[in-house]
Structure formats: C-alpha cells, structure tokens
Amino acid sequence: MQIRKAQPQDCEAIVFGNCAMALETENKKLDKKRVTKGVKALLNDESKGFYIVAEENGEVIGQLMITYEWSDWRNGTFWWIQSVYIAKEHRRKGVYTRLYAYIREKCQEHNVCGIRLYVDKNNVNARQTYEKLGMEFSHYDFMEEDFVL
Numbered sequence: 001m002q003i004r005k006a007q008p009q010d011c012e013a014i015v016f017g018n019c020a021m022a023l024e025t026e027n028k029k030l031d032k033k034r035v036t037k038g039v040k041a042l043l044n045d046e047s048k049g050f051y052i053v054a055e056e057n058g059e060v061i062g063q064l065m066i067t068y069e070w071s072d073w074r075n076g077t078f079w080w081i082q083s084v085y086i087a088k089e090h091r092r093k094g095v096y097t098r099l100y101a102y103i104r105e106k107c108q109e110h111n112v113c114g115i116r117l118y119v120d121k122n123n124v125n126a127r128q129t130y131e132k133l134g135m136e137f138s139h140y141d142f143m144e145e146d147f148v149l
Helices: 008-028 032-043 093-108 122-133
Strands: 002-005 049-055 059-071 076-086 112-117
Touching: 002 093, 008 032, 008 059, 008 076, 049 076, 049 093, 059 093, 059 112, 059 122, 076 093, 093 112
Parallel strands: 076 112
Antiparallel strands: 002 049, 049 059, 059 076
16 A cells, blocks of 8 residues: 555546545535536645545555644644545555554644544544544534535
8 A cells, every 4th residue: 555645647536535425424415526626726736735645556545635724822734634535445454544644744844733633423433543543532613604515
C-alpha cells in the first residue's frame, strides 16, 4: 500500500469515495457534477486544502481531505480531516491508520498546531479508530447552517 498526496488523475476515485461516504453515513445522495467541481477546485488550489490517498495495485482504496483553520490562540494552523472514505473491502485493515500516520508526519513539516475532525455520533467504529490513534473528544459541539445540502 502506498500513501501519497492526491493528483488530478485521482479525481474520479475521490468523487466516488465522497458520494459513497455521504450515502453510507448520512443517507445523502450528492450531485456528482457538483462534487466533481469541488474536488477539482481543491486539487487545483492547495490554499483550499489537499487530499491524501491510499493506493494498492494502482487502485485508490482510501482517502481523506485536509482543510485549514487558523488559530490565533496558538499562532498555528489546525488541519481538519474531512471526506474520509475507505473502500468496504479494505476496512479494518489499517488503511486509515496509515493515512493518519502520513498526516501526522507531514504536520511536523508545517506550522500545524493540531489535527481536528468531526465524526457522526452513531459511527462507533470510526470513533473507536480515532480514539485508538490518540484523538480525544473536545468539549465543543459542531454547529452549522448549510446553504447547499
């Protein structure tokens, strides 16, 4: 398995993963054209973030996206993990662990003060995985006002 920064040729696989993850976790059917534009926008502009993929035998089997949040309290940037998807047949085999280790290593090369993510309260497997890797629950709750979905 190879872990690497995503390239434009990974767009289709990432779009598939994003759509599959939304359907599986939130029962939302995403507009593939909109998602494709969004993935391409990020792949072409690293100021928005970047994707990391896990590849095996030339096939993308896992992914995550990193976006940025500036912290004036810490004078550093948090990396937010989003759009996590591991192909069903590759789950519970250490793919996410390898993706996370790659991200943690890259944090050392940048002004990253921490890693954050949000996780569905009912996704027990994901929650256990994140805790096992050293993440802790924050005292903050996530709120939003969504103008698209």
